[in-house]
Amino acid sequence: MSEHTLDARNLLCPLPVIRTQNMAKTLADGDILKVICTDPGALSDIPAWCRINGHNLLDAQKGDKELIITIRLSKPEERNA
Amino acid sequence: MTTQRKAVALISGGLDSMLAARTILAQGVHVEGINFYTGFCVEGHTQAIRRTDSARPKRNNALWVAEQLGIKLHIIDVVEEYKEVVINPKHGYGANLNPCLDCKGFMVRHAHRWMQENGFDFIITGEVLGQRPMSQRRDTLPVVVRESGAGDRLLRPLCAKLLPPTLPEREGWVKREQLFEYNGRSRKPQIALAKRYDINEYSQPAGGCCFLTDPNYTKKLEDLWRTRGDKRYELDDIMLLKVGRHLRPRPHFKLIVGREEGENNFLEGYRHAFTHLRPLSHKGPLVLLDGTADRDDLRLAARLAGRFSQGRDAASVNISITENSGHTYELDILPLSNDEIPKEWYL
Numbered sequence: 382m383s384e385h386t387l388d389a390r391n392l393l394c395p396l397p398v399i400r401t402q403n404m405a406k407t408l409a410d411g412d413i414l415k416v417i418c419t420d421p422g423a424l425s426d427i428p429a430w431c432r433i434n435g436h437n438l439l440d441a442q443k444g445d446k447e448l449i450i451t452i453r454l455s456k457p458e459e460r461n462a
Numbered sequence: 463m464t465t466q467r468k469a470v471a472l473i474s475g476g477l478d479s480m481l482a483a484r485t486i487l488a489q490g491v492h493v494e495g496i497n498f499y500t501g502f503c504v505e506g507h508t509q510a511i512r513r514t515d516s517a518r519p520k521r522n523n524a525l526w527v528a529e530q531l532g533i534k535l536h537i538i539d540v541v542e543e544y545k546e547v548v549i550n551p552k553h554g555y556g557a558n559l560n561p562c563l564d565c566k567g568f569m570v571r572h573a574h575r576w577m578q579e580n581g582f583d584f585i586i587t588g589e590v591l592g593q594r595p596m597s598q599r600r601d602t603l604p605v606v607v608r609e610s611g612a613g614d615r616l617l618r619p620l621c622a623k624l625l626p627p628t629l630p631e632r633e634g635w636v637k638r639e640q641l642f643e644y645n646g647r648s649r650k651p652q653i654a655l656a657k658r659y660d661i662n663e664y665s666q667p668a669g670g671c672c673f674l675t676d677p678n679y680t681k682k683l684e685d686l687w688r689t690r691g692d693k694r695y696e697l698d699d700i701m702l703l704k705v706g707r708h709l710r711p712r713p714h715f716k717l718i719v720g721r722e723e724g725e726n727n728f729l730e731g732y733r734h735a736f737t738h739l740r741p742l743s744h745k746g747p748l749v750l751l752d753g754t755a756d757r758d759d760l761r762l763a764a765r766l767a768g769r770f771s772q773g774r775d776a777a778s779v780n781i782s783i784t785e786n787s788g789h790t791y792e793l794d795i796l797p798l799s800n801d802e803i804p805k806e807w808y809l
Contacts, residue, residue: 391731393701395499395522399539419731425521429529446727 382411390447394422398430401452405436410456413439418448427452467635468492469617470577471586472569473535474671475523477652477664478588478620483531484659485619486586489636493586495535496576497524498569500544501700502673523665530661540572541697548674549693553605558680560672562597563605570610577615584615584630591621592646620644620652673704682708682809689713689753698732702750705729708809709766715753716809717763719770722747733784739767742792743780746771761793768797 387404389397397418408414416427424441427450431438437453471483473495487493528535547568551561566589573585589598597606603625607616614629622631622641631638644651656664673679682703687693689710702718705725710716720726726748736750737760749767751760760783768779774797784790 391728393728395497395503395525395537396539398522398525399499399537402537403539419727422521426525429521429525430535433525433528433534 382409382413384413384415387414387416389416389418389420389423391419393420394426397423398426401427401430405434405452405454408454410454410459412454414452414454416450416452418450419446421448423448423450466490466492467584467630468494468582469584469586469630470573470580470582471495471533472573472588473497473524473527474588475527475665476588476671477649477656477661478590478593479586480527480531480588480661480664481652481655481659482586482588482619483527483533484661485641485655486617486636487531487533488659489640491636493531493533494582495524495528495531495533496573497535497537498540498544498572499537500547500565500672501541501697502544502548504671504673504676523671527664536576538572538576540568543572544568545695548695556595556675558675558677559683560674562594563602565672566597566606567609570606570612570616574610574612574615577612583635584617584628585612586617586619588620589618590644590646590652591618591624593644617641673700679703685710685716685809689716698735702732702752706747706750707770709803709807710809711762711766711807712753712755712759715751715755715759715763717766718750718752719767720747720749737783737785739764739781739783741767741771741773741779742782743778744768744771744773744776746773746779761795764793764795765798766803768795769800769803771797773797 385408387400389400397416397420401416405414428438431452435455437455439453440451442449469486469491471493473479483493525535547561547564551564553563556562570585577585591598591600607613617628617630619641621644623643624645627638630636686699705728706721707719708716720729729748729750732750733748736752739749747770751763755763764781764783767781771779773779778794779797781793781795782790783793
């Protein structure tokens with residue numbers, strides 16, 4: 382298990398989700414992905430993306446200008462392989 | 463035991479594609495959604511950068527639809543490939559810069575490729591015969607079938623009974639009698655079907671889901687192409703066309719003026735790439751200058767920035783100017799009056 386950070390600042394939706402989705406493809410089951418965004422829509426969309434794909438949303442923090450969303454990736458197909 | 467067939471549904475976030483996917487799910491087919499990001503998509507919170515739109519749900523409608531349907535959604539970034547569709551559409555534009563027929567062909571072609579790469583059997587769209595003047599006519603629906611390469615693996619559940627049977631129908635993967643025969647611009651059949659499926663909330667964007675159908679946006683894109691001398695764009699260009707007031711006081715530069723805090727925050731992310739101005743003595747917006755400007759032009763830009771500040775009626779407003787080089791200085795200016803700003807400057 383390893384931790385990764387994705388800088389999705391100044392990207393408008395759905396780009397933060399697309400970047401999260403694409404980075405998740407390269408990571409392993411159980412990895413932690415921290416996404417830093419500025420688009421407030423990401424607070425709705427990245428959790429929705431997690432629910433659709435079965436990933437675990439660990440935390441979503443809204444700062445003054447930035448959002449930090451932390452996800453634990455769940456890839457059961459890797460566990461079962 | 464029969465194999466469960468797999469369909470990939472084009473999901474825009476609107477009602478029709480949601481109903482089409484729901485109809486096929488109800489027949490026991492495994493459905494996953496695909497959504498293409500072109501850069502021109504109208505999103506609830508692209509709009510919601512502005513506080514005035516804060517009542518709108520801050521969400522991506524395609525993701526929301528997928529979650530309601532309980533299906534996976536694959537969002538594909540096609541910004542680069544899509545440029546050719548916008549710049550050089552084989553079938554031309556609609557009322558604005560909307561290349562609807564080329565666009566539909568492009569999306570179905572990409573969905574077809576995805577279908578082949580991922581072992582799916584057919585493609586679903588929410589198209590309705592006669593609903594759109596360009597891409598959903600009886601004579602243009604076959605164009606999409608042909609030019610996308612999808613052939614008879616393209617199923618349009620909402621109007622399938624008005625069209626020749628497709629492979630999924632002929633093979634019995636779906637029951638044709640449980641598909642529909644919707645025709646024309648009326649939304650009543652879709653609204654009734656939504657009720658039948660117990661779908662009570664859905665997005666119905668008044669101007670469609672694409673900025674290229676918006677005359678105001680089109681005007682700004684045409685201005686971009688005209689002043690550059692050729693039809694090209696980068697993603698940042700088309701994002702900035704969605705935000706702020708755009709004024710072109712001279713052919714060689716335009717100004718992008720944040721209209722409120724949300725837009726100013728967004729424009730802040732771009733300021734390092736542009737000469738930019740902001741009032742210091744009064745509250746006011748961040749102003750980006752796109753193009754080239756000499757001293758007189760910068761003074762004019764500063765007077766315009768003053769006009770959009772809270773010092774618009776003051777005798778003097780202090781404006782900070784940061785040039786592309788990083789050199790920053792201040793100017794005291796008299797803001798332009800409303801009468802001094804010709805309407806033609808507004809894009």
